[in-house]
Amino acid sequence: EAGVAQSPRYKIIEKRQSVAFWCNPISGHATLYWYQQILGQGPKLLIQFQNNGVVDDSQLPKDRFSAERLKGVDSTLKIQPAKLEDSAVYLCASSPQGDTGELFFGEGSRLTVL
Amino acid sequence: SQKIEQNSEALNIQEGKTATLTCNYTNYSPAYLQWYRQDPGRGPVFLLLIRENEKEKRKERLKVTFDTTLKQSLFHITASQPADSATYLCALPGTGRRALTFGSGTRLQVQP
Numbered sequence: 001e002a003g004v005a006q007s008p009r010y011k012i013i014e015k016r017q018s019v020a021f022w023c024n025p026i027s028g029h030a031t032l033y034w035y036q037q038i039l040g041q042g043p044k045l046l047i048q049f050q051n052n053g054v055v056d057d058s059q060l061p062k063d064r065f066s067a068e069r070l071k072g073v074d075s076t077l078k079i080q081p082a083k084l085e086d087s088a089v090y091l092c093a094s095s096p097q098g099d100t101g102e103l104f105f106g107e108g109s110r111l112t113v114l
Numbered sequence: 115s116q117k118i119e120q121n122s123e124a125l126n127i128q129e130g131k132t133a134t135l136t137c138n139y140t141n142y143s144p145a146y147l148q149w150y151r152q153d154p155g156r157g158p159v160f161l162l163l164i165r166e167n168e169k170e171k172r173k174e175r176l177k178v179t180f181d182t183t184l185k186q187s188l189f190h191i192t193a194s195q196p197a198d199s200a201t202y203l204c205a206l207p208g209t210g211r212r213a214l215t216f217g218s219g220t221r222l223q224v225q226p
Contacts, residue, residue, distance in 0.1 A: 033213060042118075042216035042217050043158065044216070045215070056213055091157050102148065107156055107157050108157050
């Protein structure tokens, strides 16, 4: 079974530039998450999708971050304009529909903002 | 607000010993708790889930306890090996939603 795919793995941009990350979850997984992990910290939820609807985006900085999951499958997370503090690993995870299911994470996209 | 605490200092132990990692939480009564392993440059990988009505859960050399009175979970690795060296994260379902909230993780280093 293929795992969660993410791209790009690494991205370096200058502040005020824009960047987009892509995620393809495990086939059949209804729920998709984007987490931000700053060095030395645990993953922090940015947004949760159930199929193509948003369940929780309360911690998403909506003035600069946006995410979509148009057909209920793959998803894109965009940052525009980027700030220095956005340097982090952006992790995508998916899970089958259910209340206590484990999360399956991708390898992450490491962003460096200069 | 909900808070999860894991020891931020790295835990260094000798091969063959038992490693014990702690996860404490406050202002919350979770129905379950999960533990993940994260290697450098990789995404977290699920290890174990324990429910509030379970005192203990085992999987091979791993054992997790869950004390809802103390608001604490302990994660044990018996007969530790250098390959067990990684960061271990505990996670609880967020209040009012199903998405997990993660602790900051504890880095375990097993010396040969």
